[in-house]
Amino acid sequence: MARYDDLSVGAEVFDVAFTVTRADLVAYADASGDQNPIHQDDAAAQAAGLPGVIAHGMYTMGLAARAVTEWAGDASIEDYTARFAKPVVVPADGGAEVRVAGAVRKLLGDGAVEVNLTVTCGGEKVLAPARATVRVG
Amino acid sequence: MLNTSYVGRTLPATEPHVVTAEEIGGFAAALGTKSDGAVASATFLVSHTLPAADRLIDDPDFGLDFTRVLHREQRFAHVRPVRAGDAISCLVHVESIKTVAGNDVLTTRTEVTVDGEPVSTVWTTLFVRGDA
Numbered sequence: 001m002a003r004y005d006d007l008s009v010g011a012e013v014f015d016v017a018f019t020v021t022r023a024d025l026v027a028y029a030d031a032s033g034d035q036n037p038i039h040q041d042d043a044a045a046q047a048a049g050l051p052g053v054i055a056h057g058m059y060t061m062g063l064a065a066r067a068v069t070e071w072a073g074d075a076s077i078e079d080y081t082a083r084f085a086k087p088v089v090v091p092a093d094g095g096a097e098v099r100v101a102g103a104v105r106k107l108l109g110d111g112a113v114e115v116n117l118t119v120t121c122g123g124e125k126v127l128a129p130a131r132a133t134v135r136v137g
Numbered sequence: 138m139l140n141t142s143y144v145g146r147t148l149p150a151t152e153p154h155v156v157t158a159e160e161i162g163g164f165a166a167a168l169g170t171k172s173d174g175a176v177a178s179a180t181f182l183v184s185h186t187l188p189a190a191d192r193l194i195d196d197p198d199f200g201l202d203f204t205r206v207l208h209r210e211q212r213f214a215h216v217r218p219v220r221a222g223d224a225i226s227c228l229v230h231v232e233s234i235k236t237v238a239g240n241d242v243l244t245t246r247t248e249v250t251v252d253g254e255p256v257s258t259v260w261t262t263l264f265v266r267g268d269a
Contacts, residue, residue, distance in 0.1 A: 018169070031167035032184045036203075048204065049266075057208040058183050062168040065179040069170070077179035081212035132179070 001073040014071040021095035054087035067100040082130040153224035177219035189227035210262035239267035
């Protein structure tokens with residue numbers, strides 16, 4: 001559980017990795033209603049000019065939010081913004097690894113922290129920039 | 138190419154949808170997030186705001202071909218979290234259309250309300266590949 005008084009601007013506060021599989025993308029498609037075939041079918045992805053099946057941008061953004069909330073405790077995210085810089089290609093065999101690192105960007109007072117997120121896959125930034133404001137204890 | 142005369146237009150508000158604990162829990166589970174089904178995840182509303190904007194895809198005068206679309210940017214500004222039992226309504230505004238090197242960049246802003254009270258503002262930016 002993060003405590004506001006312990007934080008300082010620039011401090012790295014978490015760094016976690018998630019494995020993303022095609023089964024995860026099917027589950028996310030069902031839960032979110034986004035059944036775009038580029039997230040499930042290689043042929044559809046390639047027809048759209050992609051190397052193969054890619055994760056929903058919102059899946060990756062959702063994973064990064066999970067990292068923030070797991071760090072912050074039960075606090076909820078108040079403002080959350082991301083640009084989808086590169087697609088996360090998810091091979092059928094073994095999936096892909098997405099890393100999410102968070103650093104304090106601003107201390108906004110009254111427990112509110114703006115966290116800068118570095119979200120990478122295979123060493124490349126996939127969300128950039130990505131920032132979340134969360135109120136911690 | 139998108140019909141730029143749509144900039145500034147607002148689609149009719151969607152009929153209120155009562156969010157269920159199953160829906161909140163299912164969305165959280167798909168992301169591996171712990172949830173008791175009471176409070177929605179930070180990105181949960183996308184499962185309502187994107188379908189609310191489907192009416193733009195269904196409108197032939199707007200010219201949005203979904204097979205050419207990539208999600209470019211997303212922002213959520215939450216007044217409060219969505220909770221099970223909330224009857225949410227989405228009001229979609231076409232905020233801007235920019236043409237860059239023959240491609241269109243469309244930004245919509247969706248105001249999500251419960252009983253007329255603001256809950257969240259959700260911005261979605263889509264990159265729409267041109268013919269070139």
